[in-house]
Amino acid sequence: MDADAEALAAARAAGGGPRYRHADVRDTELPGGHYDFISCVASLHHMEFATVTRLRQALAPGGVPAVLGLYPVRTVADALWSVPAVALNTAHRALSRRRPGPADVPVPLVWPPPLGYGETRAEAARLLPGATLRRLVLWRYLLVYREPPVPSRG
Numbered sequence: 001m002d003a004d005a006e007a008l009a010a011a012r013a014a015g016g017g018p019r020y021r022h023a024d025v026r027d028t029e030l031p032g033g034h035y036d037f038i039s040c041v042a043s044l045h046h047m048e049f050a051t052v053t054r055l056r057q058a059l060a061p062g063g064v065p066a067v068l069g070l071y072p073v074r075t076v077a078d079a080l081w082s083v084p085a086v087a088l089n090t091a092h093r094a095l096s097r098r099r100p101g102p103a104d105v106p107v108p109l110v111w112p113p114p115l116g117y118g119e120t121r122a123e124a125a126r127l128l129p130g131a132t133l134r135r136l137v138l139w140r141y142l143l144v145y146r147e148p149p150v151p152s153r154g
Contacts, residue, residue: 030058038065045113049123059147067143072112085138
């Protein structure tokens, strides 16, 4: 599901996935307790973080949402984690000048994302108790949560 028709067209052209739906998750009715896995790749920072509650309601017992998101540099820790990203970006720019191709096409970014890493951690703890949040390179984070399974009787 994606609100961007061009992104869906590119995904279809690449041959990935069995089904695609042009819709915005914020105003689309999702079946409750239905999905075993929901992924948000570089998308949650384009909407209110509270959207995760809609996603959580759509999870089947034991289901997992995984979010690859972006965070802005706001703290000393953020700046320290930025050192490898800055080095990688500098190297990429230097290499892309030497050979023409897709690296020459500007990529639109939403920057800065609305929530800092600490704010994302706090919101995740509030809305997805027990979720894990890890910093990744290039100002990314990985948020993973597991909906509790239905207790077995017996």
